[in-house]
Amino acid sequence: MKRLAVLTSGGDAPGMNACIRAVVRGAAYHGIEVMGIRRGYSGLILGDGIPLTSSTVSNIIQRGGTILKSARSPEFRTVEGRQKAHDYLTSLAVDGLIVIGGNGTFKGALQFVDEFSFPVIGVPGTIDNDLFGTDYTIGYDTAVNTAVEAIDKIRDTADSHERIFLIEVMGRDSGYIAVQSGIAGGAERVLIPETGVSATELIAGLQQGRNGSQSSVILVLAEGEGRGTATVVAEQIKKQSGTEFDLRVTTLGHIQRGGAPSAGDRILASRLGLGAVEGLLKGKKNVMVGVVNNLLVYSDLYEAVSRSKPISEELLRLVTILNGSESHPH
Ligand code: F6P
Numbered sequence: 001m002k003r004l005a006v007l008t009s010g011g012d013a014p015g016m017n018a019c020i021r022a023v024v025r026g027a028a029y030h031g032i033e034v035m036g037i038r039r040g041y042s043g044l045i046l047g048d049g050i051p052l053t054s055s056t057v058s059n060i061i062q063r064g065g066t067i068l069k070s071a072r073s074p075e076f077r078t079v080e081g082r083q084k085a086h087d088y089l090t091s092l093a094v095d096g097l098i099v100i101g102g103n104g105t106f107k108g109a110l111q112f113v114d115e116f117s118f119p120v121i122g123v124p125g126t127i128d129n130d131l132f133g134t135d136y137t138i139g140y141d142t143a144v145n146t147a148v149e150a151i152d153k154i155r156d157t158a159d160s161h162e163r164i165f166l167i168e169v170m171g172r173d174s175g176y177i178a179v180q181s182g183i184a185g186g187a188e189r190v191l192i193p194e195t196g197v198s199a200t201e202l203i204a205g206l207q208q209g210r211n212g213s214q215s216s217v218i219l220v221l222a223e224g225e226g227r228g229t230a231t232v233v234a235e236q237i238k239k240q241s242g243t244e245f246d247l248r249v250t251t252l253g254h255i256q257r258g259g260a261p262s263a264g265d266r267i268l269a270s271r272l273g274l275g276a277v278e279g280l281l282k283g284k285k286n287v288m289v290g291v292v293n294n295l296l297v298y299s300d301l302y303e304a305v306s307r308s309k310p311i312s313e314e315l316l317r318l319v320t321i322l323n324g325s326e327s328h329p330h
Helices: 016-029 040-046 079-091 103-116 140-161 176-184 199-211 230-241 253-257 263-281 301-306 313-322
Strands: 003-008 033-037 049-052 096-101 120-124 164-169 189-191 217-222 247-251 287-292 295-300
Touching (some): 003 016, 033 040, 079 103, 103 120, 140 164, 140 253, 164 230, 176 217, 176 313, 189 199, 199 230, 263 287, 295 301
Parallel strands (some): 003 033, 096 120, 164 247
16 A cells, blocks of 8 residues: 545544544554545545645644545435546545545445545544444534533523523434533433423423423433424423413534534544555445444444434433433332
């Protein structure tokens, strides 16, 4: 292996730069050159590659976003687009491709691999933490910390005014960000796609909170929960309960995707970046590199996107017990 290419694709995630750095420096250690492809698969199609050296990746480990830019490429979903991408990689004399991204990125990679048998390794980079085959994805820890910081601030004002807040967090179809930020932010309830709660139950829970000692209530809503946006859910609650709740809505949005990566994300990204390079060197292809039980592992790329990663029952139980809404049936 003489040369490899790396790209970042889909929603950016804090820690992607740390991963690019690890790929480039890991490759340099093994005497391999690296081409950075700008704007994900679009850059492969347009031939937008730049050589990356150890010095071009200095001073980026602490930076959010991605120096390679990211994009979601509709053209890569076409056979013609993927053919152009393959032609470009061949013209670069690249022996392997490392794609840093999430679900959509890996689905694109799988099609590419099927058609051209090109060696590809996926690195899980998404704040959603929704990929099977790794306990954590790059960016998730930072996103959770950002959400917790926001929840803490909202708690201050919620408490002063004795209000209920519905806080919407990202996560696409997964409730990971909601559960962990909910636990760390001391939320009274977490609404996630993985477990359903009816509007009636929800209102009963809010009434219980009001009648109890709580002076504020925070509900964390995962964007993919299924009922709609936080504004829609708040309207439903208001409609069904009359006007008894002083309810406010905050949607955290893209702040969850930005900012300096946490130490945890920098370390994870560094391990996975080097793991991707060394995986390719060992002849691994069409796999995702991940960390499971703190060990570096390679798993099937197809499984990474097709199998679901359930949220642990222990965490869900923790939310219920610590919000004080239920007691042990003595
Ligand atoms: O996959 C990451 C993510 O931030 C999701 O949590 C969210 O649903 C989506 O991307 C938002 O995408 P965009 O930035 O294209 O609006």
